[in-house]
Amino acid sequence: MNFVSYPDREFMMLELAGKIASQLSEALSMHGRASFSVPGGTTPGPIFDILSGVNLDWANVSVILNDERWVGEDNPRSNTRLLKERLLVNKAAAAMLVPLYAEAAEPESVLGALAEGVAPHLPLTVLLLGMGSDMHTASLFPGADRLAEAMAADAPLVMPMRAEAAGEPRITLTVPVLAGAMNIHILITGAEKRAAIEAAAHLPALEAPIRVVLDNATVHWAE
């Protein structure tokens, strides 16, 4: 893995935001459009704040979550809510949000429609991932009910996922979609996650799902 250690979080967020903006900008110049997949959770808020103010042809950028918790936007755990509050504001308000959630009791009942929405935006231009200290990324949790299926080469684009550590049911981009991205960045902070990602490099993917992208990703870390 390509591991970059930064002196502090603020510097890391600024540097990585610049890198992502230039990768999106290059795709926009070459193809007239770009797709950007982003994590939820607690880590990416500051980089969203920076990116939302960057001058970019956002109207031609599609934004897709890596994964969503099956809760409505009124719930503070909603990743869509985070995106709308921190990334899809200011200049980036012009970007197109590709939904990974629709009002339904279970993800299974709207899966087809959500997958159809994702398909035209592949391969992802830039994939930004987070990681939990249990080595899950997106909603690929160790021990999740459909993890092996989501790792198969012929997996559908999106899948529902349930795991004890996940809390609510989830929906996630699957491994072929994640691993097929043109530029992959993993954003992590703190000593515990650093130790986890170093351990993941020596573990099978079913125990350490982050492993599925590690060989082709740049890991960005700050204490």
Ligand SMILES: O=C1O[C@H](COP(=O)(O)O)[C@@H](O)[C@H](O)[C@H]1O
């Ligand atoms: O549940 C999730 O967790 C991971 C990691 O989140 P963090 O709070 O430790 O930064 C996140 O990447 C994923 O998108 C999210 O749904």
